[in-house]
């Protein structure tokens with residue numbers, strides 16, 4: 001069994017570390033990218049099973065990164081879970097239009113995030129569930 005590979009794109013080291021720790025404990029294989037542009041390169045090089053995407057990122061912001069992924073047939077089916085700060089309703093709506101599969105609002109419960117990740121994976125790949 002190969003572990004499901006998640007890519008966390010988050011520039012705040014504390015949050016990235018909490019995400020990685022909890023998602024690895026939940027059984028996922030987790031890589032972290034701190035910038036939007038390097039994340040895009042990493043995804044194109046080797047697409048993960050799901051991307052957890054922060055919105056405010058250096059290099060390329062989360063919405064632009066999502067737009068580029070959805071536009072490219074090679075990555076358009078890649079499940080996306082977006083991290084938003086409380087009250088960023090506009091970003092949430094734009095993100096939904098861009099095809100985000102789910103949202104987690106900061107501050108979030110790591111356990112809730114793991115559950116949401118599993119749900120999105122199940123929905124996007126029913127044959128593997």
Ligand code: CA
Pocket residue numbers: 010011012054055056057
């Ligand atoms: Ca950020």
